[in-house]
Amino acid sequence: MTMFEVMNRRSILRAGVAAGAGGLSIITLGPVSSSFAQAGRVLKVNTLASAAAVNVPMQAGLKSELAKIPGFASPEVRPTQKIPQIVQEVIAGGADLGDADVASTLAAAEAGADLKIIGLSYSNTSQVVVVNADKTKSLEEVAAKGGTIAINSIGDFMYVMLFGALIKRGIDPKKVNFIEIGSSGDRARALIGGRVDAVPMHIEQAAELTRRGNYQILERPWQEYGNWFSAVVITSGKWLERDENKAAAVATLKAILTSFRKTNKDYGWYKDQLGKYASSKELRAADDAFLKPVWETLTTEIAAFPDHMQTMTPDEFAKIIPAYKEAGALKGTIDLNKLIDRTYLEQANKELT
Amino acid sequence: MAHLNVSSICKSFENTPVLLDQSLEVQEGEFVALLGPSGCGKSTLLQIINGLVPADRGTVVLDGKDITGKTGAGRGMVFQGADLFPWRTALENVAFGLEVMGVGKSERLKQASHYLNLVGLRGFENAWPHQLSGGMQQRVGIARAFCIRPSLLLMDEPFGALDVQTRDVLQDELVRIWEAERKMVLFVTHGIEEALYLADRILVFSKRPAHVLRELVVPYERPRHESMKLDPLFLQLRREISDLLRHDMNA
Amino acid sequence: MKSHPRLLNLLGILLVLVLWQMAGQRLGDALLATPVQVGRALVETLSDGLVWAGLWRMMWQMMIGYLLALGIGVPLGIAMGRIPSVDAVVKPWASMFIVVSAAAIVPLFIILMGRGLLLSTSIVFVVTVWYVVIAITEAARSVSPRLLNVAHSFAADDFKRFRYVILPALHPYLMIAARVGFVHALRAIVTAEMFIGADYGGLLNNAGLDLSTAPLFALIVILMMVSISATKLMRWIADYAAPWYASRTRDR
Incomplete structure (x- = not known):
């Protein structure tokens, strides 16, 4: 639980002020005291509420690496429970940068929002579809009996990915009931309780679940698609107009790239970061027997953390648009060349060599 | 010298006249009962004298001061349900x-x-x-x-909600206390026996709009005793008032 | 005789715990952790500094919004209960806003005011103040007109009637509004913090990711204990401050 470390000093300062000066003054003194406490700019970055194994390099980049770059302090990383909220706050100017899901970013951009994708928070996806093998043998079977699949929310990347995967297998997705269940922990519980037939979850959660019964992975979407974008680093075009923000964008990407490279090269470093930044207690305490295979899959088979984010091109993104259209999440009128801005990524790569 | 002078009080509630040109006087140390059927307007008259209800017309003068429409100032009120602050x-x-x-x-x-x-x-x-x-x-x-x-004590059916035994005891208590500190009393009741037992003078009110049917000076000396309730004259007065009220109700 | 209901209380709790234990053992800790597992998780959670820090930050942020809600809600409620024109203006808003749950407004508020103290304070205030307003309005309206008349006839002016009749008559309802408001305030701050993954709400989110439900239940049990001890404390203060009301309700 890392946001505590980031916010600790600030909040303690605030509490001290509160005791002395009463409620209202904190609102004005809060930011002042934080800039005294830390040298350098504090970026506000919205991320998903939970940091799973696949999110950890992004978290580590922000929390361990960014403050090493001169002029930047450890950012205010702000976990966000509702995925679309990440994009909304970036558009509203409440956050500098967002670690957003691709679906809500694409949908907002298509609707005319002034958004730019400037980096990847991880490439591809580590989501897999898990079933209780005692009850369910195949996805075809789920569709045939009108079964239920739990996802985070209708229209998000997970939904679209499943939708596309079902179509590729020749299954009519309309025969499946998709229901929204908030957290991946709750989705896993719904599967254990037999309330749903299949659940997409991160690969390390699937590994954990297999210890509790005859649970099996029926579908690995990254195998179907080759590369399936799921989370990207975004900001608004307006934010990028100012020079200090351009510098901040490059610095942030450098921090993330550094973390990606360390992750790919050094299992020990990755494990260490996981122990610090993973949301789940079970994951933080995981042993090598559990973690090493997960790390191998993520870094090699899935290639979730490309050293140069080289997969972030309009052409690569164009490959996933048809699935979004089929799922009804996009009309397909989106201009990817305008949305994806490689300027800052290229600058960051240059500065890192 | 304490003295209450109420003159020409009129009061209507939404065009229904309750009191028409009512006047009364109370002398120092006098205990006056206002007797009449429930809802006839005698309580309203008491509230006007107390200042809680404004009169449409008329004046209330206590000890030479015009106190029409004002509360406090020399008056103490005993309410029907005691109405203590919990x-x-x-x-x-x-x-x-x-x-x-x-x-x-x-x-x-x-x-x-x-x-x-x-x-x-x-x-x-x-x-x-x-x-x-x-x-x-x-x-x-x-x-x-x-x-x-207060120089004037206002009592609005103070024993109306009590059982008979308690009421009898409290009547005697009231007289005992009052005799220790004689002040003017206006006592609203619909109990004929209670009025005869307590008051020096009784004003018998008609049904609405209220006016005085009869003014009666109670011919008993103080201190009074429970036994007077069995006196032939007491019983006769009681019947007369009772007939008067019944006759008025049927008129 | 006096310990008898307590004993029944205890037996009731024990019975529920036994049933819970049996159900938990059948369902497994991923679906329903047993009381024993939750107890173990509780000890572990409480010995973790993060929980205390998160709880502390959440509580003082909540207190600001809550005290504001009382400070504004109580006078507003009294005004609404005693002055018909104020009631006519405010009542429609109050009855509309009281049905708005924290979960419905948090996303909008995050966009409007960011994620700082302003957010938590506003959410707690907006969710709590209307419960206080409605409770106090009803109480102020039902102040006995007969007692007001008594005071009036003893020549108490408006201010003295307020001071000697309305305020003391409201006192028990103030304490009730404060208790009910506290529970709503606590629920609001937990909801808000779960949205922004901060402090205690963040801990609840993260506990939800674990396959075992024991850590989550432990956090919920801590919240319950906070809520119960706060309302108990307030009840005790109320009884101390208004012994007449305490003695009347006890005699019943």
Whole structure:
């Protein structure tokens, strides 16, 4: 639980002020005291509420690496429970940068929002579809009996990915009931309780679940698609107009790239970061027997953390648009060349060599 | 010299006349009962004299001062249901009027304690109203009215909600206290026997709009005793008033 | 005689715990952790500094919004209960806003005011103040007109009637509004913090990710204990401050 470390000093300062000066003054003194406490700019970055194994390099980049770059302090990383909220706050100017899901970013951009994708928070996806093998043998079977699949929310990347995967297998997705269940922990519980037939979850959660019964992975979407974008680093075009923000964008990407490279090269470093930044207690305490295979899959088979984010091109993104259209999440009128801005990524790569 | 002069009071509620040109006088030390059927307007007259209800016309003059439409000033009121403040102890309830007047704490509690003793509630100073019986609550109500030392005591069917035994006891108590501190009393009741037993003078009111059917001076000396209720004259007066009221109701 | 209902209380709790234990053992800790597992998780959670820090930050942020809600809600409620024109203006808003749950407004508020103290304070205030307003309005309206008449006939002016009748008559309802408001305030701050993954709400989110439900239940049990001890404390203060009301309700 890392946001505590980031916010600790600030909040303690605030509490001290509160005791002395009463409620209202904190609102004005809060930011002042934080800039005294830390040298350098504090970026506000919205991320998903939970940091799973696949999110950890992004978290580590922000929390361990960014403050090493001169002029930047450890950012205010702000976990966000509702995925679309990440994009909304970036558009509203409440956050500098967002670690957003691709679906809500694409949908907002298509609707005319002034958004730019400037980096990847991880490439591809580590989501897999898990079933209780005692009850369910195949996805075809789920569709045939009108079964239920739990996802985070209708229209998000997970939904679209499943939708596309079902179509590729020749299954009519309309025969499946998709229901929204908030957290991946709750989705896993719904599967254990037999309330749903299949659940997409991160690969390390699937590994954990297999210890509790005859649970099996029926579908690995990254195998179907080759590369399936799921989370990207975004900001608004307006934010990028100012020079200090351009510098901040490059610095942030450098921090993330550094973390990606360390992750790919050094299992020990990755494990260490996981122990610090993973949301789940079970994951933080995981042993090598559990973690090493997960790390191998993520870094090699899935290639979730490309050293140069080289997969972030309009052409690569164009490959996933048809699935979004089929799922009804996009009309397909989106201009990817305008949305994806490689300027800052290229600058960051240059500065890192 | 204490004196109450109420003249030419008129009062209507939404075009229904309740009181038409009513006047009355009370002399120092006089106990006057206002007797009449329920809802005839005698309580309204009492409220007008108390200042809680404004009159459409007419004046109320107490001890030479025009107090029409004003509360307080020389009047103490005993309400039908005692209406004690539940958040005040018996003693604090009695002291309420003095507290409103701004009398200091030790002084007002001393006075209140005196009147609480007078109504026979020594030892109940710190009791909450809900811990007292109905009769005890009304004793507190009486003490509360006496405690501000009014020249005129207004009582609105104060024993109406009590059982017969308690009422008889309280009637005697009231007379005993009143004789210790004689002041003018206006006592609203619909009990003929109660009026005859307590009052020096009775004003018998008609049904609405109220006017005085008969004024009657009670021909008994004080102190009075329970036995007078069996006196032939008492019974005769009681029947006369009863017939008068019944006749008025059917008119 | 006096310990008898307590004993029944205890037996009731024990019975529920036994049933819970049996159900938990059948369902497994991923679906329903047993009381024993939750107890173990509780000890572990409480010995973790993060929980205390998160709880502390959440509580003082909540207190600001809550005290504001009382400070504004109580006078507003009294005004609405006693002055018909104020009631006519405010009542429609109050009855509309009281049905708005924290979960419905948090996303909008995050966009409007960011994620700082302003957010938590506003959410707690907006969710709590209307419960206080409605409770106090009803109480102020139902202040006995007969007692007001008594005070009036003893020549108490408007201010003295307010001071000697309305305020003391409201006192028990103030304490009730404060208790009910506290529970709503606590629920609001937990909801808000779960949205922004901060402090205690963040801990609840993260506990939800674990396959075992024991850590989550432990956090919920801590919240319950906070809520119960706060309302108990307030009840005790209320009884101390208004012994007449305490003694009346006890006698019933």
